Amino acid sequence: MQSDVLQLDSASLFRDDQLIFNDISFELKSGDHLIIKGNNGSGKTSLIRTLCGLTQLTEGSVLWNHAPIDAISSDYYNHLAYLAHTNGLIPELTLLENLTYSLHKTDLDKDHSVLEGFQLKQSIQSPVATLSNGQSRKAALSFIIMSGKSLWVFDEPYANLDSQSIDYLNQRIAAHLSNNGMVITSTNREEVIPTTNLEITMS
Amino acid sequence: MNIYQQLFLRDLKVSMKRWSDLLTGIIMFILVAFIFPLIAGSDQDFMHRIIGPVILLSSLLASLISMQNIFKPDLNNGSLEQLVLSTHSLSGLVFIKILSYWISSSLPLVVVSSLIASAYYVTGIDIAKVMLTVLLATTTLVNINSLAAALTLGVRYPGALMTLILFPLSLPILMFGSKAIEYSILGMDISGPFYFLTGMMLLSFSLGPIATAFAIRISID
């Protein structure tokens, strides 16, 4: 089984003169789950965005299989699925339409189970704008899960989720990890997420 | 169905749902063209002289007022970021976005310009020439608009910037476009202005998406 590795190498981020984070390093291998903890405004989202290549680091680099992600972005994005604060769903389209036109490769027949697990099956024909915050969040999560990508990056996925959905999400994460996937999660709460084996605390 | 076709259909579908945004530009186009004869005089010779500039100016103002609709909604709902994170070339995806935006925002203008042309006492084949001018001119305008929109994505009150960026860059299109319409009505040879408009269309559709994609990456940073 091939093992991928994501490395962050002495990364620092300055925005103009403001220090966001300084000298962070980690190594994430297949089967690892990294959790990034910190209060609001501690730089979690900025760190995650640099891992996705959306924000440029001031110092240091992000390496995927020992190559900087700037050089191999197409290959890296083949493995990356990212959930931001916004859901990435188009509110005017229905959930089904979002799936159909989704830019992740999805196999609708195989993965209906995810939508059932999040109790979204019945809302599949509703425009996303009519769903509640929690439901939209769950829909966005299910897109990531159904995408078939190996590295999942979640920015505060547990916000707006009821406890049943939180359990289901943890189940799916565990299944993904045992399937040689990698997960990065950020959270501002103190809860313990069972599957994590790496931790970074932002200050 | 490959990803470009998917994105194209998705964006078309979404702009149909956001029809009230599209209406802004079309209404601006109609009203500006309508107001001119009302306030400036409506004898036939005069209207034949001003129809070129009026139609081009109306197109410009219509595009200006709806400029933020190109990328802002997608930035707000997060789908723009997902586009940047796609394995496919962002320039290609942006090209598709601009193309579908042109179809949904400018093709109606082409149709409406035929009505305006006849209201301005233009007859026969000349109306088709007016429509063709609007078709060609708006292709370049939409690319300039996309670039300006992408550059000002992160700016809170981009009004002055949008205008300042848009006007100088679109000046040649306005000049040659109104000349094309004027020549059409006078029955003169229109090939010169039309070659220019076509050339600008090709230039802007080849460089525009690349520059716009770059600007999107910067604004999202």
Add this chain to the structure above:
Amino acid sequence: MNLKQIYKYGSPPNYFKLSLKAENWFLIPGILLIIVGCLGGLFIAPPDYQMGHAFRIIYFHVPSAYLSMSAYAYMAGAALVGIVWRSNVAFSVAKSIAPFGASLTFLALVTGMLWGKPMWGTAWVWDARLTSQFILLLLYLGYILLHLSIREQRKADLAASILALTGVINLPIIHYSVVWWNTLHQASTISKLSSPSITGDMLWPLLVMIFGYGFFFWGVICRVVASEILKREKRSKWAKQYIKELQ
């Protein structure tokens, strides 16, 4: 100058020191040339047959106009270097040129209008060159405003550079569109603003002024670029050292 030297001067501390050293090498010749040019243009050159003494405004108008256009080209060039090599130095140069280029354009417009008033009775004419100058002013202002509107300096640099490059590609297109437009509209004033056959006595002060403006401009830019570089690099060791030495 080989490649290694170019890379060496591309680094902020070296360019900073080079700029400060070069400043006087530009400023002093510039001021001298301008003084000589003014003397030549305002006093020595004979009054024009048609226009009398009023033509002397060209000694201020033409250098401003030429320099405003070449400054935009320099700005776009620096912007390109900045984007390709991600060079803070290049971005500093581009950002510094902009307000001065805009001022030169404004000066060209004002002197153009001052020339127009006694000549044709109207301050503004819609001829190719004045209109192009106005468009150039808009392009400069757009660049400056974009820089001001984006809070994070690195993003502002990149975004404004794209605008500068788009502008420089469009500048010839815009200019020749306006020229073409004016030839169609037979404005009788076109030929007046184009340089007529000009005698040697009138020509040399003009050339001197053009060079004088150029040198002076670059002298001023040297210092502005230096301060911009210092501002951007103020967290680095060499900058802190330099500031400490100043005090």
